[in-house]
Amino acid sequence: MIIHHPILGPRDAQEFVYLGDASLIDRPDGMTAGVEAFHDYLYQRTNPAGEHQELWYHEQGDRSWLVVTRNTVTHEITKVELARDVARARGRTK
Amino acid sequence: MTQSHRIDGGLIDRTKTLRFTFDGIPYQGHPGxxxxxALLANGVRLMxxxxxxxxxxxxxxxGSEEPNALVELRTGARQEPNTRATVAELFDGLEANSQNRWPSLRFDAMGINDKLSAFFAAGFYYKTFMWPKSFWEKLYEPIIRRAAGLGSVTREEDPDAYDKGFLHCDLLVIGAGPAxxxxxxxAGRAGKRVILADEDFRMGGRLNAETLAVGDASGADWAAAVLAELAAMxxxxxxxxxxVIGAFDHGIYGAVERVSDHLPTPAKGKPRQILWRIYAGKAIxxxxxxxxPIAFENNDxxxxxLAGALRAYANRWGVKVGERVAVFTNNDDGIRTALDLRAKGVDVVAVIDSRPVGDLLPGIRHLHGxxxxxxxxxxxxxxxxxxQSNGATETIAVDALGVSGGWNPNVNIHSHHRSRPVYDAGIAAFVPGPEGPPGLLVAGAAAGQMSTHAALKTGRDAAIAxxxxxxAPDLPQAEDAPVRISPLWFVxxxxxxxxxxxxxxxxxxxxxxxxxxxxTSVEHLKRYTTLGMATDQGKTGNVIGLAIMAELTGRSIPETGTTIYRPPYTPVAMGALAGRSRGKExxxxxxxxxxxxxxxxxxxFVEVGNWLRTQWVPxxxxxxxxxxxxxxxLATRKSVGICDVTTLGKIDVQGTDAGAFLDRVYANTFSTLPVGKCRYGLMLREDGIVFxxxxxxxxxxxxxxxTTTTANxxxxxxxxxFCRQCLWPEMDVQLISTTEAWAQFSVAxxxxxxxxxxxxxxxxxxxxFxxxxxxxxxxxGGLRARLFRISFSGELAYEIAVPTRYxxxxxxxxxxxxxxxxxxxYGTESLGVMRVEKGHVAGGELNGQSTALNMGLGKMVSKKKDSIGMVLSQREGLTDENGYRLVGVKPVDPNGKLTAGSHFLEKGAAPVAANDGGWLTSKVYSPHLGHDIAxxxxxxxxxKIGQRMRAVNLLAGLDTEVEIISPHMFDPEGVRLRG
Amino acid sequence: MASLQPLTALGKREATAVTHGPLTITERTDVALASVAARKGRMADLSAAAQKAGVPLPGPATHQAGIPYSAFWVAPEMWFVEAPHATHELIADLLKSALGDAASITEQTDAWVAFDLAATDLAPLLERLCNVDFPAVPNGYATRTVMEHLGVYLVKHGPGAARLYGPRSSAESLLHALETAAHSAF
Incomplete structure (x- = not known):
């Protein structure tokens, strides 16, 4: 696969490490959320046959974490964003 | 032996003679x-x-679709089985052997299988060898493997090297025929970067095998002229x-280049083959x-x-396969074979044309119906x-028969992303479906465009599109004959x-x-009969099989459908997939x-990941x-020892939030650590397990x-x-690895x-300090260095680091x-002994299943701050009062033996899972204590400290009475390390 | 520091040079290297300080040459800065005083082995080693890539000139890979 890195352009997926669902960005605050919330955060996933937002790490590149929107059926990639931008947009300021 | 079946013409170099052997018999052929x-030129048909x-x-x-003529090439370490003789390029000194026969090709004792064919019908494995089950591995399988099968592999290591490589282009063209x-x-004239790949050693495709003209030249000459122009670009x-073996995602294609297969041995330093990963903007x-073929009794x-093969051997290689030849066809292309062979002076004794009516070939016995x-x-x-059409039968003496059942477009690569080919009744064949790999266009016969003109035109148009x-260049004149076929699948x-x-x-x-x-479904048909599951993936047989199933079930061919193809297009040597990554490399x-x-x-030395670390120094x-x-x-504990600990990961963490960041990634606190001090840190995974x-x-x-462990x-x-970018992007933290920048030694x-x-x-x-x-x-005298007063051994110890070159x-x-x-x-073994003596955790304890509590480090997990894994480490299942705890173990009898992996059992308890109390994670011999410890x-x-139990390992035959002790087995008060 | 004799990444006293056909591989031991990463929200301060100090901070995937400082981009708001080792062995200290607290600076000199590759055309060599489209990228292109399992930085200086930074501990493996590919390609 080819991932169109927002900064570096098309790069072979071989350079990346895959982590999983981009919902891993939405980590609860450990001082306020309890075990249940963390359980859901860590273990509850949708497993869509279709569009999926997922985290890829450009380990053999610029070390950016990316949020890749990929169709799990066709492998078509429709969007690639820097994860830190996504995290900020989701309100992760703490 | 002379080349008895060699005739005039062809694209071979008759000025040079190549000597080769087949089953030990010497023959001659020519370059090309x-x-x-070459075997056919020598009158050898049985291969x-x-x-x-x-x-x-x-x-x-x-060509590469060949199902039958599989041979072993070369001998010794380079012996390669299941090589298709139809694509193996002849070289001087080639040694080839037939396979799957004993004692000889002409007399094969296992030919008895043919007589017993009733027992070997489809599904015979499943039916015959089901029972008794235990017989399968010891009896049935070895016998079947010896009787059925193809070539044999050499037991020697492959002496040749294989490369991998990467290519980029605007356009990849797969196949160098007219299209x-x-x-x-x-594309080339438009200045685009083009890769033109062809499996053959001579480009031109069917143009080299036909007598058809392109423009005012022969097809082969036109191809040669175009290739000369392309080569100059x-x-x-x-x-x-x-x-090209496969179409992968997003314009990535795999291709195997056989760099040296046509040479006796690769030139020094050169690879045998190269597996290319081609990044193509577009591909055609x-x-x-x-x-x-057409299926009929004893058609093997x-x-x-195949009729087109007879024609190719005559036109391209100057070989007549037989002296008296017949053609059996259901379409006009078979007729072309008859005409070409006759033009070459071959005696074409009959054309058996299954179509009931049609023009009669002048001067050839042409039987319709x-x-x-x-x-x-x-x-x-x-x-x-x-x-014959009137029902009369006639036996005709021939030594070659060309069969043409029509032509199947090579849709394989187009279906690698699961695109289903669709049936085109006009040519009685499957053509590429509408949704192939993005960016892949199809042209020429692969697209069902069967005439030379159509190939040239669709090739050009595909490049334009x-x-x-x-x-775009003008199209040269070329034949544009329609496909006239009346499907016949089996007689x-x-x-x-x-x-x-x-x-x-x-x-x-x-x-x-x-x-x-x-x-009856094509997928079941395939798996039940193994149709199309051989190394040729059924290139010649699949469509006939499913068409016969359609006929038997009364369904149409489109209703019956077709299986699809997977990479690789043709078999790939394991060596090519491995590349240079084998042995020491x-x-x-x-x-x-x-x-x-x-x-x-x-x-x-011992391999630790990719590191070679000193294990001990004899x-x-x-x-x-x-x-x-x-x-x-003993020497370290007595005086001083030095150990290279460079392999431990070192990460520079800088920024105004560095301390706060470490508080979140470590279970314990670092923001309060004074400058000039260090602290042991425990890092958890989010699930609460020690990372x-x-x-x-x-x-x-x-x-x-x-500092991290070497492994992590x-x-x-x-x-x-991840933490920095995805979880806390607002933090001012910068990270860089310095593992290799500093040579670091423990001095203890x-x-x-x-x-x-x-x-x-x-x-x-x-x-x-x-x-x-x-x-x-x-x-x-002035070289910059770092000093850390830390101890893994329990001794007064430091780690000292200098720039690696020093x-x-x-x-x-x-x-x-x-x-x-x-x-x-000292090396890693002594390092291990001393850390076990001190009860420090390492690989065996940091096993990805254990919590801080398990390790006796539960108090390190601060609940006053948020950190990765803090919340889930408090889960009920991980906080069991009677859960696993790290302990030290010593044998009651100092001569008692321990081994890692032994299980704790109470005295008198049977060694069954229900009685399992835990296990030994690490064991060493402590020279200081004079016995095994774990x-x-x-x-x-x-x-349970102070209690006696057993450490049992049934595999090692050990059942040792042990005393449970504190894991801090040496200098528990830490007097020495503070000395 | 007179008493300590340095070893090269290949374990020798002197830098190694290897020639095969048109290709020369030269180990460079005379390059000091440091990472410079902008502190959060301090890019403008860093740019200003860097400009004043003559430290180039080129854009993504780019190397910019200068005297004494050259640099190439390695990650968002992060660069590797090169300088002559003879005069800038203490490159991290020098950069810290030049750039102040607008950047996090870390010595990287001995984390890497540097090889200069020289030939008329390096494409036949590099296409057997990495997925970089070497003929197509411009001079001054800098990227991280993988060669025989090793993460390396590749800087293109011309069709026949490139600098390679590979992990120092694997210097021998990287040189072996380069030589093997050279024998295959040339």
Whole structure:
């Protein structure tokens, strides 16, 4: 696969490490959320046959974490964003 | 032996003669020959025995679709089985052998299988060898493997090398026939970067095998002229002997280039093959079409071939396969074979044309509405039996028969993303479906465009469309004959076997049996009969098989559908997939700064990840590893020892939020750590399990140096980047690995300080540099260095680091200047002994299943702050009062043996899972204590200190009475390390 | 530091040079290297300080040459800065005083082995080693890539000139890979 890195352009997926669902960005605050919330955060996933937002790490590149929107059926990639931008947009300021 | 069947013409170099052997018999051929064409030129039709029935077989094709003529090439270490003689390029000295026969090809004892064919019908494995189950592995399988099968592999290591490589282009053209050449020419003249790849050693595709003209030249000459033009273009890369094996995601194609297969041995340093990963903006599949046979009784005798192959051998290679030839066809292309052969002076005795009516060929016996119903000839074709339209049968003596059942477009690569080919009744074949791999266009015969003109035109148009070109070359004149075919899949006659898939010995009967047992879907048909599951993936047989199933079930062919193809297009050598990654080159080595010194000393190395670490350093006279390790440990504890610990991961963590960041990634607190101090840190995964540990030092207000375990250096860094970018993007933190930038040595033992004082420029007395101190220093008169007063061994110990290039010199300097202390250099074994004596956790305990609580470090998890894993480490299942706890273990009898992996059992308890109390994680021999010691996880272990249990290992035959003790087995008060 | 004799990444006293056909591989031991990463929200300060100090901070995937400082981009708001080792062995300290607290600076000199590759055309060599489209990228292109399992930085200085930074501990493996590919390609 080819991932169109927002900064570096098309790069072979071989350079990346895959982590999983981009919902891993939405980590609860450990001082306020309890075990249940963390359980859901860590273990509850949708497993869509279709569009999926997922985290890829450009380990053999610029070390950016990316949020890749990929169709799990066709492998078509429709969007690639820097994860830190996504995290900020989701309100992760703490 | 002379080349009895060589005729005029062809694209071979008759000025040179190549000598080769087949089954030990010498023959001659010419450059431009394949092994098959050369053998046929010498009148050899019999080239192999079939997979299951051991039927005598010869080639049926002149290309990579060949199911039958599989041979072993070369001998010794380079012996390669299952090579298709039809594509094996002849070279001088080639040694080829037939396979799957014993004792000889002409007399094969296993030919008995043919007589027993009733027992070997489809599904025979499942039915015959089901029972008794235990017989399968010991009896049935070995026998079947010997009787059925193909070639044999050499037991020697492959002496050749294989490369991998990466190519980029605007357009990849797959196949260099008329469509591919025209596409490449169009794109090449427009200045685009083009790769033109063809599996053949001579580009031109069918143009080389036909007498058809293109423009005012022969097809072969036109192809040669275009290739000359393409070769002169800097933006064009011509890749002969290169098979595109698959279409992968987003324009990535795999291709195998056979660099040296046509040479006796590869030139020095050159690879045998290269596996290319091609990044193509767009691609055009112009891989042509493959002719398919018609199934009739005994249609597998040597001498029975695809009609187009007979024609190719005559036109391209100057070979007549037989003296008296007949053609059996259901379409006009078969007629072309008859005409070409006659033009070459071959005696064409009959054209058996299944179509009921049509023009009669002048001067050739042309039978309409006729079918071949049987053949004879044990080791090669002797006669065919023809049933004429009036029902009369006639036996005709021939030694070659060309069969044409129509042409299947080579849709394979187009279906690699699961695109289903669709049936085109006009050409009675499947053509590429509408949704192939994005960016892949299809042209020429591969797209069902069967005439030369259509190939040239669609090739050009595909290039224009793919690259959005404005201009394009004019098309040369070429034939544009329509496809005239009246489908005939199999001849309805008799009870004998009519082959569909010759490589897997699948017959019409097998399809009937599949239908009878209700395996009527194409996917079931394939798996039940093994149709199309051989190495040729059924290139010649699949469509016939499914068409027969359609006919038997009364469904149309589109209703019946077709299976699809997977990569690779043709078989790929394992070596090509491995590339250079084998043996010592399997992965790169990482060498420590002390490697060269250690090598001089005859040190023993151990692989730790990619690192080669010193395991121990034997001294003269030491014959057992334990002698060396015991000496290293005792010497360290007595005076001083030095160990290269460079392999531990080192990460610079800087920024105004560095301390706060570490508080979140470590279970314990780092923001409160004073500058100039270090602290042991425990890192959890979010699920509450311990991820890693190490010592992290605060070198400045906003500057920390983190240490990770050797094994987790990469994954910890990845995790920290995840935390920094995805979880807390607002934090001011910067990360960089410095693992390799610093050579770091542990200096441990009562004399550690005294030794270091010989090299360190500053005061490092206990007052100036207390326990857990850290700082920048200089050594040997000004070289920048770092010093950390930390201990893994339990001794007074430091870790000292200098820029890596000075690591070797620092070690030698410490040994020289500190000689009065008899310093010893110790390896990973001694490191392990001393850390177990101290109860420090490492690999066996950091097993990805254990919590801080398990390790006795539960108090380290601060609940006053949020950190990764803090919340879930409090889960009920992880906080069991009687859960596993780290304990120390010693045998009650000092001579008792322990081993890691042993399980704790109460005295008298049976060694069953229900009684399992935990297990030993690490075991060493403590020379200090004089007996084995171990660490282990024991259920409720913290409450069992002082108790006696058993450590049982049934595999090792050990059942040892042990005493559970504190894991801190040596100097538990830590007097020594604070010394 | 007179008493300590450095070793090269290949374990020798002197830098190694290897020639095969048109290709020369030269180990460079005379390059000091440091990472410079902008502190959060301090890019403008860093740019200003860097400009004043003559430290180039080129854009993504780019190398910019200068005297004494050259630099190439390695990650968002992060660069590797090169300088002559003879004069700038203490490159991290020098950069810290030049750039102040606008950047996190870390010495990287001995984390890497540097090889200069020289030939008329390096494409046949590099296409056997990495997925970089070497003929197509411009001079001054800098990227991280993988060669025989090793993460390396590749800087293109011309069709026949490139600098390679590979992990120092694997210097021998990297050189072996380069030589093997050279024998295959040339």
């Amino acid at each position: 020959d394949t092994l098959a064409s 192999g025995r079939s997979f299951k029935y051991h039927r005598p077989r010869g080639p049926i094709s002149a 591919g050449l025209m596409a490449a020419l169009t 800097p933006n064009l890369r011509l890749m002969t002997r290169t098979t 599949l112009s891989g042509g079409a493959t002719e398919r 005798r040597p001498g029975i071939m 006729a079918e071949v119903i049987d053949t004879s000839g044990k080791l090669g074709l002797k006669t065919i039996t023809v049933r 793919a690259l959005d070109l404005g201009t 309805h006659h008799g009870k004998g076997r009519a082959w569909i898939d010759q490589q897997n010995d699948v017959t019409v009967k097998d399809v009937k049996l599949a239908k009878q047992e209700n395996f 399997f992965k790169p080595f990482r060498l420590t700064p002390s490697h060269h010194w250690a090598k001089e000393q005859g040190a023993i 001294k003269q006279g030491e014959t057992e590893w334990r002698q060396s390790v015991d000496r290293e440990v 890693d540990d190490g010592t992290t030092a605060r070198m400045g207000e906003h500057e920390y140096v983190m 250096a990469v994954t910890v860094f990845r995790h920290l980047e 033992g009562p004399n550690a300080r005294k030794l270091l004082e010989k090299v360190v420029d500053q005061d490092i007395s206990d007052a100036a 207390p326990y857990m101190g850290a700082g920048n220093i200089t050594v040997c 690591g070797d010199a620092l070690l030698r300097e410490m040994l020289a200047r500190g000689a009065e202390f008899d310093p010893v250099v 660490l282990g996880y024991l259920k409720g272990g913290d409450k």
